[in-house]
Amino acid sequence: MQATTLPPALNLQSWNLDQVLDDLNEFGFALIDDIYSLDYVQTLANECTSHLAEFRAAGIQNGVVSHIRSDHILWIDGQLPIAQQHLQTLEHLSQALNQAFYLGIKEVEAHFACYNAGEFYALHRDNPQQKNDRMISTVFYLHESWQEDWGGQLRLQDKLGQWHIIQPQPNRLAIFQSDVLHEVLLSKQQRLSITAWLRSGGSIWNG
Ligand code: OGA
Ligand code: MN
Numbered sequence: 001m002q003a004t005t006l007p008p009a010l011n012l013q014s015w016n017l018d019q020v021l022d023d024l025n026e027f028g029f030a031l032i033d034d035i036y037s038l039d040y041v042q043t044l045a046n047e048c049t050s051h052l053a054e055f056r057a058a059g060i061q062n063g064v065v066s067h068i069r070s071d072h073i074l075w076i077d078g079q080l081p082i083a084q085q086h087l088q089t090l091e092h093l094s095q096a097l098n099q100a101f102y103l104g105i106k107e108v109e110a111h112f113a114c115y116n117a118g119e120f121y122a123l124h125r126d127n128p129q130q131k132n133d134r135m136i137s138t139v140f141y142l143h144e145s146w147q148e149d150w151g152g153q154l155r156l157q158d159k160l161g162q163w164h165i166i167q168p169q170p171n172r173l174a175i176f177q178s179d180v181l182h183e184v185l186l187s188k189q190q191r192l193s194i195t196a197w198l199r200s201g202g203s204i205w206n207g
Contacts, residue, residue: 015032015035017096020032020175021096021097021100021101024097024101024136024175024176024177025100025101026159027158027159027160027162028158028159028176028177028180029156029158029159029164029174029175029176029177029180030174030175030176031166031172031173031174031175032172032173032175033169033171033172034171034172035089035140035171035172035173036171038171040082040085041142041170041171042144043082044082044083044086044142044194045142045143045144045192046082047080047081047082047083048074048083048112048114048142048192049192051074051080051112052114054074055072055073055074055112055114056072056073056074057070057072058071058072058073058113058121067122068121068122068124069119069120069121069122069184070115070118070119070120070121071113071114071115071119071120071121071184072113072114072116073111073112073113073114073195074111074112075110075111076110076111076112076194080112083110083112083194086110086140086194086196087108087110087196090108090110090138090196090198091108093138093175093198094108094136094198097135097136097198103135103136103198103200104135104200104201105135105136105198105199105200106199106200106201107198107199107201108196108197108198108199109196109197109199110194110195110196110197111194111195111196112192112193112194113192113193113194113195114190114191114192115152115184115187115190115191116187116190117187117188117189117190118186118187118188119186119187119191120183120184120185120186120187121183121184122183123181123182123183124181124182124183125178125179125180125181125182126178126179126197127178127179128179130179132199133199133200133201134178134197134198134199135177135178135197135198135199135200136175136176136177136178136197136198137175137176137177137178137195137196137197137198138173138174138175138176138195138196138197138198139154139168139173139174139193139194139195139196140172140173140174140193140194140196141168141169141170141171141172141174141191141192141193142170142171142192142193142194143168143170143189143190143191143192143193144170145170146167146168146169146170146189146191147189148167149188150187150188150189150191151185151186151187151188151189152168152184152185152186152187152188152189152191153165153166153167153168153184153185154166154168154174154182154183154184154185155182155183155184155185156174156176156180156181156182156183157180157181157182158180159177159180165185168191168193178197
């Protein structure tokens with residue numbers, strides 16, 4: 001399949017879209033490292049941290065349940081122009097996914113997330129029993145640095161039942177089917193990210 005053209009403003013490093021599609025198909029998840037220029041990641045981190053006072057405790061369907069998740073989030077809208085550029089990348093990725101897997105993705109919905117020391121998100125699926133229209137989940141990590149002993153890993157079960165521990169490495173994009181089981185292990189440092197869902201507006205995942 002043809003690689004899609006990505007927004008030049010981001011100075012995207014080249015990444016292997018075919019590999020991403022293959023991994024998603026085989027395992028239900030894929031990683032892209034060093035996806036953006038460091039300038040962009042820095043600018044995005046500044047946009048995120050300058051709004052931290054507006055972040056709110058994250059909810060689960062009907063409200064805040066702090067024993068399930070304790071992070072704080074800020075939904076991304078037109079007031080956050082740097083984050084919007086990341087959403088543009090995800091729109092291009094959605095086109096490629098639609099062409100490859102006929103997912104019918106129509107929208108991208110996203111929030112910043114901040115896990116302070118001691119915070120986590122217990123085992124869950126973003127689309128349990130296909131109850132919503134989230135097809136693909138993506139998480140982009142934007143803190144300046146990360147060390148393995150800081151915790152905060154994304155732990156995820158692939159389509160074949162195998163578990164993976166994914167470090168929240170800066171400038172890494174994790175992409176996975178929204179119906180796979182995953183969790184965020186307790187973080188010992190401030191961990192900054194953008195979670196985004198590629199949504200179909202109605203249809204369901206058959207993968
Ligand atoms: C989520 C989530 C994983 C991560 O926001 O639903 O599972 O690594 N995030 O931040
Ligand atoms: Mn999740």
